Amino acid sequence: TCSGDFPEVRDFFQREGELLRQRRREEFLAAWDYNTNVTEENRLNMIAVSARNAVENLKASQLVRTKKYKELPDPCLKRLAEYAGEIGAEILSSEDFNTMLNAVSSMQSNYANTKVCSYKDPKDCSLTLEPHVQERLSNSRDPKELAHYWKEWYDKAGTPMRDNFAKYIELSNKAAKLNNFTSAAEYWVHMYEDPDFEKNLDDVFQAILPLYRELHGYVRQRLSRHYGEEIVSPNGNIPMHLLGNMWGQQWDEIIDLIKPFPNKPFVDVTAEMEKQQYSVRKLFELGDEFFQSLGMSALPESFWNLSVIEKPKDRTIVCHASAWDFYQDNDVRIKMCTEVDTHYLYVVHHELGHIQYYLQYEKQPTVFRGAPNPGFHEAVGDVIALSVSSAKHLNTIGLAPQAELDEESRINELFRTSLKKIVFLPFAYTMDKYRYAVFRNEIDEHNWNCAFWQMRSEYSGIEPPISRNDSDFDPPAKYHVSADVEYLRYFAAHIFQFQFHKAMCSKAGQYVKGDAHQTLDNCDIYKSKEAGSAFSHFLTAGASRHWTEVLKEFTGDTTMDPAALLEYFEPLRVWLKEENRKEKVKIGWGLTDKVSH
Numbered sequence: 001t002c003s004g005d006f007p008e009v010r011d012f013f014q015r016e017g018e019l020l021r022q023r024r025r026e027e028f029l030a031a032w033d034y035n036t037n038v039t040e041e042n043r044l045n046m047i048a049v050s051a052r053n054a055v056e057n058l059k060a061s062q063l064v065r066t067k068k069y070k071e072l073p074d075p076c077l078k079r080l081a082e083y084a085g086e087i088g089a090e091i092l093s094s095e096d097f098n099t100m101l102n103a104v105s106s107m108q109s110n111y112a113n114t115k116v117c118s119y120k121d122p123k124d125c126s127l128t129l130e131p132h133v134q135e136r137l138s139n140s141r142d143p144k145e146l147a148h149y150w151k152e153w154y155d156k157a158g159t160p161m162r163d164n165f166a167k168y169i170e171l172s173n174k175a176a177k178l179n180n181f182t183s184a185a186e187y188w189v190h191m192y193e194d195p196d197f198e199k200n201l202d203d204v205f206q207a208i209l210p211l212y213r214e215l216h217g218y219v220r221q222r223l224s225r226h227y228g229e230e231i232v233s234p235n236g237n238i239p240m241h242l243l244g245n246m247w248g249q250q251w252d253e254i255i256d257l258i259k260p261f262p263n264k265p266f267v268d269v270t271a272e273m274e275k276q277q278y279s280v281r282k283l284f285e286l287g288d289e290f291f292q293s294l295g296m297s298a299l300p301e302s303f304w305n306l307s308v309i310e311k312p313k314d315r316t317i318v319c320h321a322s323a324w325d326f327y328q329d330n331d332v333r334i335k336m337c338t339e340v341d342t343h344y345l346y347v348v349h350h351e352l353g354h355i356q357y358y359l360q361y362e363k364q365p366t367v368f369r370g371a372p373n374p375g376f377h378e379a380v381g382d383v384i385a386l387s388v389s390s391a392k393h394l395n396t397i398g399l400a401p402q403a404e405l406d407e408e409s410r411i412n413e414l415f416r417t418s419l420k421k422i423v424f425l426p427f428a429y430t431m432d433k434y435r436y437a438v439f440r441n442e443i444d445e446h447n448w449n450c451a452f453w454q455m456r457s458e459y460s461g462i463e464p465p466i467s468r469n470d471s472d473f474d475p476p477a478k479y480h481v482s483a484d485v486e487y488l489r490y491f492a493a494h495i496f497q498f499q500f501h502k503a504m505c506s507k508a509g510q511y512v513k514g515d516a517h518q519t520l521d522n523c524d525i526y527k528s529k530e531a532g533s534a535f536s537h538f539l540t541a542g543a544s545r546h547w548t549e550v551l552k553e554f555t556g557d558t559t560m561d562p563a564a565l566l567e568y569f570e571p572l573r574v575w576l577k578e579e580n581r582k583e584k585v586k587i588g589w590g591l592t593d594k595v596s597h
């Protein structure tokens with residue numbers, strides 16, 4: 001914690017921090033019981049614990065403010081006071097806070113419980129998102145089957161939640177205003193501790209848009225050729241049910257239909273894992289071993305005993321992956337419905353990144369046990385996954401035949417990675433641009449659904465398979481909308497992870513600017529103690545220092561800068577531009593007509 005003068009102030013924060021730690025542990029244990037066994041009883045118990053703690057949390061934050069500790073000359077104590085004086089929705093009256101918790105947890109329960117009817121066997125209405133519907137969206141190449149699952153899911157996971165969503169918006173704004181923010185949008189923005197956050201975000205988006213437009217044009221033409229122009233118009237919005245993902249947020253699952261060099265074999269990591277009889281546990285052991293190879297923290301025994309890493313047969317859990325910090329004795333856990341395939345190999349590493357961050361900053365004061373920028377927490381696991389998914393690493397661990405790719409295979413791999421990392425950016429941007437507009441009352445409530453699809457079309461050039469209107473309500477069909485999880489953290493993470501990757505590849509001697517054999521997409525930081533110690537130093541700080549300070553020490557940058565991402569994909573951009581010119585591919589799209597008022 002802070003050193004230096006003001007011993008009585010440091011004692012105050014020590015005592016308050018310990019009480020806050022106990023309350024957080026209690027809260028997360030109750031939330032864990034609900035998330036790992038979705039029953040009304042557990043939902044109500046979770047709400048009761050959160051509501052009880054809210055009274056204490058509010059009192060503690062008000063005590064810090066009345067003591068005016070923010071005026072202290074000591075920068076560390078000043079930052080402690082700023083963080084300890086913070087409060088969110090807990091500023092609401094007990095009645096309003098209960099109503100808000102009820103609205104959000106009801107959306108979460110609906111999402112977790114939604115089941116859809118099978119396309120092939122309409123009497124079977126027991127299909128869940130994970131694994132059944134997600135598997136169909138990834139692997140079916142039948143537009144009618146895909147449209148069936150798309151409609152089933154949005155109609156059942158989205159529309160019935162409209163009233164809960166409206167209540168959640170109203171009370172989020174009420175809480176923000178009580179905290180002297182103009183709306184919940186400004187409350188979300190202030191978490192980035194950047195006075196120009198929205199401007200910087202727009203600048204980053206504009207910087208990556210040219211690459212996205214080339215990629216979108218290429219994919220649209222390939223899909224139009226495969227499915228025919230009646231299903232995919234060569235110059236309109238891409239029907240999103242054909243893109244391999246329920247929300248159109250990543251398109252890598254349809255790589256077989258669109259890869260640049262079809263005759264170049266792809267490493268089918270999923271098939272290889274099955275052949276080698278990989279267990280779910282093995283995926284976690286791979287990630288654990290990677291972090292240890294960097295000299296970073298190993299997973300504690302309790303992680304293996306208390307985590308829920310496979311979908312239980314006897315009860316409903318919230319399958320959406322999450323990592324949990326229980327604020328005591330390195331009690332950290334993951335809850336997810338893991339399957340043995342490349343998608344979950346990535347998700348496991350993403351979640352283990354959160355766990356690593358929890359372990360690295362656990363000695364910090366309670367209020368500093370977090371990331372100083374929300375994008376950092378979502379980038380930790382992803383940056384490891386960039387190394388793990390490289391041909392070099394997959395060869396090292398025996399999942400791929402060769403370590404170095406020829407030029408055509410390299411373009412294929414860069415293309416596949418761009419279907420995750422570049423495609424994701426306009427999606428993430430829209431998820432919160434939309435919610436900002438709703439919070440700011442810039443969209444009339446009767447237009448909430450059409451505006452959502454108009455923004456998805458404007459920024460991503462995708463559209464629903466069928467026309468949607470305002471008696472539908474689709475946004476809560478995405479987990480983070482139902483669960484009140486802010487989403488620009490993932491946008492920021494997709495930029496930061498390439499800045500982290502470039503810094504650690506340099507430290508690992510895997511990247512040399514200008515060297516064709518030491519490029520960012522062929523870098524694997526595995527076993528690099530230099531990279532690991534720099535990463536550990538960055539993570540150990542938690543939220544104790546401003547994000548630009550710790551970022552500068554780690555990467556030399558002081559901003560969220562897309563330069564490293566653009567350098568990683570530069571060979572692909574050059575190839576796409578030339579290919580689209582040769583094939584006379586139309587670039588760009590108009591507004592969707594799949595919305596009716």
Ligand SMILES: C=C(C[SeH])C(=O)N1CCC[C@H]1C(=O)O
Binds near residue numbers: 322347
């Ligand atoms: C894996 C998680 C849990 Se923090 C997640 O929600 N992610 C990871 C990447 C994007 C986002 C999503 O699934 O929408």
Ligand SMILES: [Zn+2]
Binds near residue numbers: 351
């Ligand atoms: Zn995450």
